[in-house]
Amino acid sequence: MNDPISRRDALATFAAGAAAVALTGRTSAQPPAPATPGGQPAASTLTLPPLPYDPGALEPNVDALTMTIHHDRHHKAYVDNANAALAGTALAGKSADDILAALATAELPDNKRNAIRNNVGGHANHSLFWSLMAPPGKGGGGAPAGPLADALKANFESFDAKEGFKDRFAAAGMQRFGSGWAWLLVMPDKSLKIRSTANQDSPLMGEKLAGCSGVPILCLDVWEHAYYLKHQNKRADYISAWWNVVNWPRVGELFAAATR
Numbered sequence: 001m002n003d004p005i006s007r008r009d010a011l012a013t014f015a016a017g018a019a020a021v022a023l024t025g026r027t028s029a030q031p032p033a034p035a036t037p038g039g040q041p042a043a044s045t046l047t048l049p050p051l052p053y054d055p056g057a058l059e060p061n062v063d064a065l066t067m068t069i070h071h072d073r074h075h076k077a078y079v080d081n082a083n084a085a086l087a088g089t090a091l092a093g094k095s096a097d098d099i100l101a102a103l104a105t106a107e108l109p110d111n112k113r114n115a116i117r118n119n120v121g122g123h124a125n126h127s128l129f130w131s132l133m134a135p136p137g138k139g140g141g142g143a144p145a146g147p148l149a150d151a152l153k154a155n156f157e158s159f160d161a162k163e164g165f166k167d168r169f170a171a172a173g174m175q176r177f178g179s180g181w182a183w184l185l186v187m188p189d190k191s192l193k194i195r196s197t198a199n200q201d202s203p204l205m206g207e208k209l210a211g212c213s214g215v216p217i218l219c220l221d222v223w224e225h226a227y228y229l230k231h232q233n234k235r236a237d238y239i240s241a242w243w244n245v246v247n248w249p250r251v252g253e254l255f256a257a258a259t260r
């Protein structure tokens, strides 16, 4: 479904952005686009980062068709709609994370605030989500190590025993009615919390909009578009398979950055 040439172009264009995500786990604004033919510099816009692996690389846990549609259509639509909503507002040109942090208090018409909330939220959430998965055996699956493993044990008693971290995180995803996300958050006191948000709300939007706050270090998309082709209505099966592709080394890096 990907035209190889446009994919290569996308890789070249977005390499800087992908590097920024890889370093910080955060989506950042891209460098300003080249001047338009009319000579006016184009405003900096949000851009679709490439998947950091082939769409089939997470098979059989996450299927290639779901990954392709999820990234190339769903995520792209969030980016396109975000840029349309941001145009002409005070938030245009800022990084996705900065937009989400400013959203609750920015002076915006309500229809703009809602469109930005849904679409910049969707862009930021998916950008983080892709970066937190990896092919099994190549960073994906297994168990966390080091300080993150210690912190999960300290906060949730166990990583994978009954009613430990994995059970509680999966329950957050299962109990989110309709569409939304499950999150593992680092709080200001460096404790870990499991929360869920509706729709495309992000903890980076803060309590007022998202109902939770903190620094996300793991997220799980529980929208039906994330699993329906392979698992139909069986969200629990999707979550079980997803554990096999969680990029724990990357989660550990985000944990280290958030607790430094």
Ligand code: MN
Pocket: 070, 074, 126, 221, 223, 225, 226
């Ligand atoms: Mn999604």
